[in-house]
Amino acid sequence: MAELRSLVIVLGDQLDLDASGFDGFDATQDAAWMAEVAEESVHVWSSKPRTALFLAAMRHFAVALEASGRPLHYTRLDAPGNRGSLAAQLSGDIARLKPQRLVMTAPGDWRVLQDVKDVAQANALPLDIREDRHFFCTVREFLAHAKARKSLRMEYFYREQRKRHQILMESAQADEPVGGQWNFDADNREAFDAAGPGDVPPRAAFEPDAITRDVIALVNSRFADHPGLLDGFAWPVTRDQALQSLHAFIEKRLPLFGRYQDAMWPGDPWLYHSHLSAALNLKLLNAREVVAAAQAAYRAGRAPLPSVEGFIRQILGWREYVRGIYWTQMPAYARRNALDAHEDLPPWYWTAGTDMACLRDALTQTLTHGYANHIQRLMVTGLYALMLGVEPRQVHEWYLAVYVDAVEWVELPNTIGMSQYADGGVMGSKPYIATGKYIQRMSPHCKGCRYDPAQRSGDSACPFTTLYWDFLMRHEASLAKNPRMALQVKNVARLSDVQKQEVLERAAAIRQGKVGAASPR
The missing domain is CATH 1.10.579.10 (DNA Cyclobutane Dipyrimidine Photolyase, subunit A, domain 3)
Structure with missing residues (x-):
């Protein structure tokens, strides 16, 4: 076997062929590494739908990786000798593959980052951690934003991002938002009347294929005592399905999203929401393309400004903001308990x-x-x-x-x-x-x-x-x-x-x- 230069670690929420971890990838001397490990379903009592989505999306991405001609070392959850945790599996595979270095896109979990760092150090391997390009704002940029202010507020961060990226702005020369205001809450957040939501366009749903059916069977068997049901599993698990979900939302539900974004109706879970957060967080979609699609719908007159602004604020505002908070406040943030609350969850x-x-x-x-x-x-x-x-x-x-x-x-x-x-x-x-x-x-x-x-x-x-x-x-x-x-x-x-x-x-x-x-x- 030829000497392995780089082992590119791909986590279950990094399912993008264009991720930064693949920059400079050479199929003759590099390889990707993925592993399904029980630890990710038991360190918290992960529900069956959550575990199934991650595993199904990972397995489909493995197919896409191999189709792209990139060598891949993939360990399934039910593979003989699976070591059960990311750190243990990675350590074992390093001993077998003997790479010269480890490469990865920055992870989204502090615990996972520490585990990979520890494995790299224990094996005396350089670890190249690269910026995650799925976000508008880097952690360093957020830190600079935070240091410039006495207190943090999402609204000011959001306005700064709108200006910087020229999203829903009047022009590149002016700092004025389209429509003359930054926030359209007053036009949004209505409740349904007594007749209910009416004929809501259905969400994009996908019949499980053979890969996903295998995952569902595995999860039902391996995690039988975990909460949740898989009978109606229909989440997007591929890049193509995620794009279909985006298109369906933009064309069919975005126009009324803002008006009813805070409304609830018994027995109707989907309503006018996008249902795109899972695909975004798995990196099957890029936040930039989602925001661009929403803005284009407004510019073309297919969706009203209050709905588009409300939706974009969730992604460009809150999603980016919470990531900045997480990476600038961890690990102490996870232990915060300002209200001294100690009751058990019912x-x-x-x-x-x-x-x-x-x-x-x-x-x-x-x-x-x-x-x-x-x-x-x-x-x-x-x-x-x-x-x-x-x-x-x-x-x-x-x-x-x-x-x-x-x-x-x-x-x-x-x-x-x-x-x-x-x-x-x-x-x-x-x-x-x-x-x-x-x-x-x-x-x-x-x-x-x-x-x-x-x-x-x-x-x-x-x-x-x-x-x-x-x-x-x-x-x-x-x-x-x-x-x-x-x-x-x-x-x-x-x-x-x-x-x-x-x-x-x-x-x-x-x-x-x-x-x-x-x-x-």
Whole structure:
């Protein structure tokens, strides 16, 4: 065998033939390396849809790599001698292949980065880590942005990126946004009327081929006790399928995306959302092409500005911002717990066994499809955990486990910072808390629920509403110092001592599991 110059490590979320790790690749002296390892499904209790998506996409990418003429060393999960972890498998293969150096595109997970560095050091091999070109902003550029400001706010970062990349701007010479404003929230975020969402264009769905069917069978066998279902698995697992998903969204659902981006409807998981985050995070799509497609739809008059701006903000704004937060704040960020929350995550988060209609719907959908929209994550599952006082690490591990698009660089800041306010205000300027009335406004869930969102105490009181008032009372002193929370905190003074005690007793019953869990049948 010819001497191997470079072993190019390809992780499960780096499925792009044009990734920087392949720059300068010479098929006569370099080879790619990929491995399916059980560690990635058990270090958190990864759901079946999430594991299946990663494995199916990896196997399809392996086919594409070989078709491109690039030598590949690939270890399947069920291969004899699979060592079970990325570090162990890589170490074993280095001993066998004897490369002169390791090359990789920068990973999206701090743990994985440390593992690869340790393996390289243990084997006395140079490790060439290259910039991930799937982002508009490098980590170094984000760090420079952060150092130039006393406090971080996504809105200012987003505007800076719009100007820099000339996205939805009037002209290259002017710093004015198209339409005269940066943010179209006032035009977006409507709820559906009583008739519901109507005839929503279907999401792009893909019938599993032989490769994916093999993966589904393997996951159902190997991880039989893991949560989730694979009966309706239809996620894009190839570059071509991801492009079809992008086209379907831009042409059919983007026009109404903005208006209904925060709306929820029971039993309808897909609505007008893009469903592109998994393909983006696996690198089957590049963020630049997704943003360009949305902007082109606006320029051509096929989608209104509020919808296009709202969608682009999710990618150019939030997605880039959370990556910057992750890589400039880790590893300490994962341990943040600013609200000193220590409750356990309710066990029914893994089963959907709750009698709260909104949570039951969001959890059932999550466990079935590995998907929920951003409002279900932030203002249903996340909101409940925040106000209950769940330890942030447990909430993070649940989100990382259950959602098909969960890669730690994007999931951790969204959970620890945005959802749970465990970072004390690095990600967002206030905790996002609300009573059950918010859910009633954005969905019809409350009509079919045994709880009343208008009640904060008593047997029929909505747990969201009870926990909202309990949260304000528990954190009154610290929240009163936050200008964005001052009005909400002042409302606590309107409660009598008796009313406060009633809230505390009801909240205690919720934490003890006496309220919220579905009754055994």
